[in-house]
Amino acid sequence: MTTKIAVRGLCKVFGTAPAKALEMLRRGLSKEEIFARTGQTIGVHDANFEIEAGEIFVVMGLSGSGKSTLVRMLNRLIEPTAGEIVVDGRDIMRMSRRELIELRRRDMSMVFQSFALMPHLRVWENAAFGLEVAGFDAATRRERAMNALEAVGLKPYAESWPSELSGGMQQRVGLARALANEPSILLMDEAFSALDPLTRSEMQDELLRLQAEHQRTIVFISHDLDEAIRIGDRLAIMEGGRIVQIGRPDEILKAPANDYVRSFFRNVDLTRVLTAGDIARRDQITLVRHPGEGIRAALRQLRERDREFGYVQDARRRFHGIVSVESLIGALERSNGNASLADAFLPDVAPVASDVSMSEVLPLVARSPYPLPVVDGNGTYVGAISKTAYLEALGRSR
Amino acid sequence: MKFELPLGDLVEAAVEFLMRHAQWLFDAIEIVVGGVADGIGAALGFPPGVVLAGLIVGLAFYRVGWKFAVFAAAALAVIFALGLWRHTVDTLTLVLTATVIALILGVPLGVAAGRSDRIESALRPMLDLMQTMPAFVYLIPAAMFFGLGKVPGVIATIVFALPPVVRLTSLGIRQVPDELVEAGLAFGCTSRQLLFKVQIPTALPSIMAGVNQTIMLALSMVVIASMIGAGGLGNQVLRGIQRLDIGLGFESGLAVVLVAILLDRITQSFGKPRTRSARATARSSAVPGKEKESADRRAVMQPAEPGA
Numbered sequence: 001m002t003t004k005i006a007v008r009g010l011c012k013v014f015g016t017a018p019a020k021a022l023e024m025l026r027r028g029l030s031k032e033e034i035f036a037r038t039g040q041t042i043g044v045h046d047a048n049f050e051i052e053a054g055e056i057f058v059v060m061g062l063s064g065s066g067k068s069t070l071v072r073m074l075n076r077l078i079e080p081t082a083g084e085i086v087v088d089g090r091d092i093m094r095m096s097r098r099e100l101i102e103l104r105r106r107d108m109s110m111v112f113q114s115f116a117l118m119p120h121l122r123v124w125e126n127a128a129f130g131l132e133v134a135g136f137d138a139a140t141r142r143e144r145a146m147n148a149l150e151a152v153g154l155k156p157y158a159e160s161w162p163s164e165l166s167g168g169m170q171q172r173v174g175l176a177r178a179l180a181n182e183p184s185i186l187l188m189d190e191a192f193s194a195l196d197p198l199t200r201s202e203m204q205d206e207l208l209r210l211q212a213e214h215q216r217t218i219v220f221i222s223h224d225l226d227e228a229i230r231i232g233d234r235l236a237i238m239e240g241g242r243i244v245q246i247g248r249p250d251e252i253l254k255a256p257a258n259d260y261v262r263s264f265f266r267n268v269d270l271t272r273v274l275t276a277g278d279i280a281r282r283d284q285i286t287l288v289r290h291p292g293e294g295i296r297a298a299l300r301q302l303r304e305r306d307r308e309f310g311y312v313q314d315a316r317r318r319f320h321g322i323v324s325v326e327s328l329i330g331a332l333e334r335s336n337g338n339a340s341l342a343d344a345f346l347p348d349v350a351p352v353a354s355d356v357s358m359s360e361v362l363p364l365v366a367r368s369p370y371p372l373p374v375v376d377g378n379g380t381y382v383g384a385i386s387k388t389a390y391l392e393a394l395g396r397s398r
Numbered sequence: 399m400k401f402e403l404p405l406g407d408l409v410e411a412a413v414e415f416l417m418r419h420a421q422w423l424f425d426a427i428e429i430v431v432g433g434v435a436d437g438i439g440a441a442l443g444f445p446p447g448v449v450l451a452g453l454i455v456g457l458a459f460y461r462v463g464w465k466f467a468v469f470a471a472a473a474l475a476v477i478f479a480l481g482l483w484r485h486t487v488d489t490l491t492l493v494l495t496a497t498v499i500a501l502i503l504g505v506p507l508g509v510a511a512g513r514s515d516r517i518e519s520a521l522r523p524m525l526d527l528m529q530t531m532p533a534f535v536y537l538i539p540a541a542m543f544f545g546l547g548k549v550p551g552v553i554a555t556i557v558f559a560l561p562p563v564v565r566l567t568s569l570g571i572r573q574v575p576d577e578l579v580e581a582g583l584a585f586g587c588t589s590r591q592l593l594f595k596v597q598i599p600t601a602l603p604s605i606m607a608g609v610n611q612t613i614m615l616a617l618s619m620v621v622i623a624s625m626i627g628a629g630g631l632g633n634q635v636l637r638g639i640q641r642l643d644i645g646l647g648f649e650s651g652l653a654v655v656l657v658a659i660l661l662d663r664i665t666q667s668f669g670k671p672r673t674r675s676a677r678a679t680a681r682s683s684a685v686p687g688k689e690k691e692s693a694d695r696r697a698v699m700q701p702a703e704p705g706a
Contacts, residue, residue, distance in 0.1 A: 077583055105586030116581035120599040130585040133595065181585070 003050045004185065004217040005074065010047040010083035012069050012241075015040035018081045031240050043069040045241045047083070053184075054215035058232030060222055060264065066241040067221045071187050074219060075108045076100055087185070105134040109178035113190035115170045117162040117177075124149060124158035127176040134181070148180035149173075151210065168199035172206070179210070188220045192227065198283050200224075204231050205306075225264055225395030226388045237261050264395055276361045277354030279393040280374040280383030285310045289320055289341050298341060299328045309370045311381060312341050319373055319381040321345035351375040354382045358393065365390045413539055424543045432549050434499060439491040447483050454660065461667035473656040482631065482653045489620055489630035489657060492548065496555035496616045501609060504560050508567025508608070509593065512601070518568060525561040533558050533622050541626045551628025555619040562611035570604025571597050606669030613661050621654055631657070 013021045021040035024033075031042045044066040051057045059067045072078040074085060076092060085092045092103060109130065117126045125132075128145035136144070149155045152172040162170055171191065178186055192200045208231060211218065222228050228235050229249045236246045237260075245257035256262040287298050287310045302310050302325050310328075312320045323344040331344035351373040352364055365372050371384035417424075442450060451474040459467035477486050511518040536557050540550035574597050582596035598605070624632025631650050638647025 072580075075584055077580055101586045101588060103586075104584060108584075110581070110584035112577050112581060114575075114577045116575070116577040118578065118581075118596065118600070120602070129581075129595075133582075133585050133587050133591055177585070187584075 002053050004053040004055070004088065005051040005219070006084075006086040007047055007049050007074075008084050008086075010070070010073060010085065011045055011081045012043035012066070012073060012078060013040050013081045014043050022082060042066075042241045043078075044073065044080075047243050049236055049243065049246055051217055051219065053217055055233045056211065056218045056220060056231055058220045058222055058228040058235045059238060060225070060228050060235055061238035062223060064240075065238040067223075067238050068189055069241075070238070071189050071219055071221050074185075074187060075104055075110065077110075105130060105181065107183050108185045108187060109181050109183040110187040110189065111171070111174050111178050111191040113193050115162075115167075115174045115194075117170055117173055119162060121162075122158070123154065123160050123162060123165070123173050126162060126173050127158075127180050129177055130181040144180050144182075145176070148176040151179060151213075152176045152206065166199075167195050168203060171195060171203060175203075175206075175210075184216060186216050186218045188218060190221050190223070193222070193224065197281070200227070201230075201283070207231060224392070226392030229391060230388055237264065275354060275358065276352050276356045276372075276374045276385060277376065277382055279358060279361075279389060280354065280385050281389050282383045284371055284384045286381065287312045287323065287341065289314050295328050295332050295339050295341065295344060298323060298344075299325065299332070302328070311373060311384060312345070313381045317381055318379045319351050319375045322349050322370055322373065324370070346370070349373065351381075352385075353377070358390075361385060362390070413542060417542060427553070428544055428549050431495070431499065431552050435491060435495040435548050435552055438494050438498070439488075442487050442491055442494075447478070447487075450487070451478070457664055458660070462663050466663055470660055473660060477653050477656060480649050480653060482634065482650060485629075485631045485634055485650070486653055486657060489617070489632065489654070492552055492555065492620045492623070492628055492630055493613065493616045493657075493661070496552045496559055496620070497609075497613050499552070500556045500560045500612050500616065501563060503556070504563035504608070504612065505567050505605065508564040508605070509571055509598070511564065511568035512571025512597070513593075521564065521568075525564060528557055529561040533619055534625075537623065537626050546627035548628055550626050551620065551623030554623050554626070555616050555628075558619040559612045559616040562615060563605070563608035566608025566611065567601065567605045570601030570608075573604065574600045603669050606665070610662065610665045610669060613665050614658065617654070617658055617661060 011022060011025070015021065015038070017038060017040060021034050021038055021042065024038070025042065025045055029037075031045070035041055047070060049057075059070060061067045069078055073080045074087075074092075080093065083093070087103070087107065092100065095103065118129060121129065124142065124145045127148050128141040131141045131144055146155060146158060149158055152175050154169060154172050154176060157165060157169065162173060165173065171194075174191070192203045195203060204227060207218075220228075220231065232249060234246060234248055235252055236243050237252065237257075238244065239258075239260045245252055245261050252261060256264075285302060285305055285307050287301065289312050298310055302308070308325055310323045312323060314320060321342070323341060324346060327344040327346055331339040335343060352361060352375075354374050354376045361372065365385050365387060371386035371389070373384050374382040376382050445453075451471075454474060455467050455470045458470035477483055507521065511521050533554075536554040537550070540554040540557075544550035544553060578596055578600055579592065582592045587595060620628060620630060621632035621635055624630060624636045631654050634650030635647055635654070638644070638650060
């Protein structure tokens, strides 16, 4: 592993007299005291970390913790007050305007929370924006933009206007625009936060898939624990402009550095308040059981959506059981194609009642190999609780 | 004892001073403005009236739609029938000349004001003055510096019609969502590229609204400028007033209104976004992020409560 980005002693002070505020910081005064005395605001204080090539590094924190400022300092959209940022062995703080622009054109791309697509450009022109700015000829621009759009599955929409696309599709264009330059570093500022939960997890999968195909160094800003754990190789947790802990998700989970970090991961009280019904999500595939519903159809549905499990209910939405790709294939092989969905049910599926508390559900979710099905008093399927859904509920209940 | 602030005397002295010592400057301006006016006048006057009218109707059809094209044809026919065609062409010449020069001056000024608070605050009082000073007042120095005729008329018109395009260009540049500017910079735009590839295209609807306003103000001023011999439809209106000829006044007034409608609709069509929903997205793609973004920024600016 080689170090791609090394950040040392990085500080940002917003205000007119940053030197004074830095001096006070060195003396150990808090952000609040400095603000009260000088009116200077500490954006980021003394950030130190190294990011390996090919790593997804997630910076997490609440609003105002300085994470957006931090990521914008990496490409100097926000000028750091002090410190150094070494990318591939070169300190970008010492770069001239010209070199910095070259770096932004070639090595670093950015994806924005609000997509930030140019409304006057077509989808492919948006994807080609970085290339156009960098001065590539028209044919190259078009070709590379189309390749990038293909990578995110939007090639058919190349001639559309951004306004004609849904939020998720717009962000795919944002991603394509960032990929078209073939950068070695992607900066993603809350890139999926403006999307609805389903689209968000879809985009997370998309990002992981792209990352598996072509390793880039990704700095991902998020305030969503589920997202951070799902995509992050390592997390950095920020509080009030400082990085309070850096580590792999499980390391942080096991040994949180302070209460702030702990609060991201756990809140005992609320797990007794929230119930399984509260946190169950309807984002699993449901298969309706009726005469003639074939195993092949179920299998195709699961494969099309790239899911492993399907939740079987009847026309009145009563829960019947769970099938998996494996069990469906098994049943198919056993029966020469005449099997019904019931033949493929996984054994020992015990749905949990929707009024059971979150803390009681925890061991069940932990043990269950599939998202735990939840039913109400009438046996109607309410949703399912995956491990990530459970964790996200924990993260939200800070 | 009576004391009066001798401001009027001062202005008079200044004008006289300029006339004595800066006549070369006014001559130069006169040559340029007169040249542009003659060029545009020749271009409009060169084809037979029917051809020019046909071009206008064609433009109305292409930019707005067939219904408006029918209206345009009818309006131009009325103008022909009233025998006001020649005057209308004169008026169009004045309006286009003033507009072209106002845009050449105004758009760059607006861009500069949009990018710099200092320039904006320096320009603002001047624009306020230009816009609110009664239009007739411009006629006096214009006539003193440039005599009577087209050129002083055009110059008074430029002064009166310049503010909207400057203001709306500046506003348009300022309203470009922050994240678009950020995106532009993040992908390696130089300052120049940022202006031409992000800010101006995004501000275009606003800039075109300014162009439209400038044209409409120019038209209204051109009528007034007939008082110093600018000619055109205004002249006919003026003649109507002087002779108390209500018929003539009404006919030429109607022609002015028709020209105004034609100019307004056609120039407005250039300000429309390219797709019906493009403007809506500019908004929708900006809003959720912008809200968050600025909230985040605000939070950065203030001490956050720890471990909330």
